Amino acid sequence: MSKVNTVLGAIPAEELGVVAVHEHIGYGMPGSELDTKWWASPEERYAETVPKLRKFHEYGGGTFVDVTGICNGRDVDYYKSLSAKTGVHIVACTGFVGGDTALPFFARASVEYLAEHFVHEITEGIGRTGSRAGVIKVGVSRGGRMTELDKRIYRAAARAALTTGVPILTHLAIDAENAIAIFNEEGLPLDRVLFGHADDGVNAEKTRDTWIAKQGGRVGFDTFGYETELEDPPFWARPRKERLDHFLRFILTEGFLGQALASADANCSPLGWPGVKGHTVNYIFEDLIPDLRAAGVDEATIRTLFVENPADFLTIRN
C-alpha cells in the first residue's frame, strides 16, 4: 500500500487530496526563540494559524507539508494539535533548510551521523513526539554555491532517502550540478528529489529548471504569491505575470507537467521576523488556481499539479 507519514500517523497517498507541498507553520532563524521581542504565547500562535488552516481546509486543501527544518522552529507537538483541530493533514520534515541554519552541534556532525539522525526521525519519530518525518529538507546556504556542510547534508539526505524511501525537497535549485552529482554518486533516482524555489525573483534566472527536469528531477515553483505587487514585497519577490508565464512555459510549452510542483512557501506564523503581509498558503486557492484557469489550464492539469504529482512524490518508496 502506498503511504505517507503525517504528524498524526501514516496515511494512504490517495487520502492526501490537494497538497501544498512547500509551506511553513512558522519559520525563523535559529535563536529567534531567545529574543523576547518576538515571544508569542501559544494562544497568539493558534489565533494566527488556525484560521488559515481552516480556510485551507474549506477551500478543499487536504495536506500541508511543513518544510521548516531542524533548528528553524520546527515544533511537531504543535503541528499535531493543529492537524487534529483543523482536519488538515500535516507532513513534517527532517533535515535542514541549509548548512547555514544548522546549529554547531549538527554542523560538526559527519555524513554518517546526519544520515542516522534523519533515518531515526523518519522511522522512529521526531524527538518524543512519536511523529515520523515524511520528507527530508536540504538546501544551499547563502552565497549561491553549496558549502562543504551543505554537501555533507545532501549526501546524508540521499542515504536516508534510499534507506527509508522518503523523498528529498530542496531549498533553492541553484548549483544543481553539485547536488545532482552527489545524488548520482549515492545512487538516488532523481525523481525522489524536488528541486525547490525555481521561480523566485532572485534565483529564477540562475536556476536551470529545464536541465534539472531533463536529468529526471522534479522542479518546484513554490514561491507563488511573493509578488512585487504586494504592499511591502520581500527581496525575493517577482512580478506575478512573469512568474506565471515562467510556470506555464515549463509545464505546457516545455512539457514538464509531470515533474512540476507548485506551492506558496508562506508562513502561518513567522518566528523572529514580521513575515510578509498579505501572503498565506491560501494564495494557492485564491489566486494561483484562478490564474491557471484564466490562462486556459484545464481541471485535469490542475489535479495533476496539486493532487497526483505530490502524491507520487510523497509516497514512501519501498
Ligand SMILES: [Zn+2]
Ligand atoms: Zn520554505
